[in-house]
Amino acid sequence: MTIFLSKLLKIAQTANLPYAPAVEEVIAKHMTNFIRLAQEQWFQFGLVLISFPLLVFLFLKVLINRPNPTI
Numbered sequence: 001m002t003i004f005l006s007k008l009l010k011i012a013q014t015a016n017l018p019y020a021p022a023v024e025e026v027i028a029k030h031m032t033n034f035i036r037l038a039q040e041q042w043f044q045f046g047l048v049l050i051s052f053p054l055l056v057f058l059f060l061k062v063l064i065n066r067p068n069p070t071i
Helices: 002-015 020-065
Strands: none
Touching: 002 020
């Protein structure tokens, strides 16, 4: 996505059209939004990668350490 937007930005800069600054502004805004969203998603993905094995470990630890019921 960022490669596509950077190519559009380069085309807008080299075309020297009268509306090129507006196109540059819109593309730059979308690129920053895309990068911000990607960083947030990677952060959430990292949290899942860290928390899921931890939860499984804690669940197994509780399961193993529970007292045996006497019948």
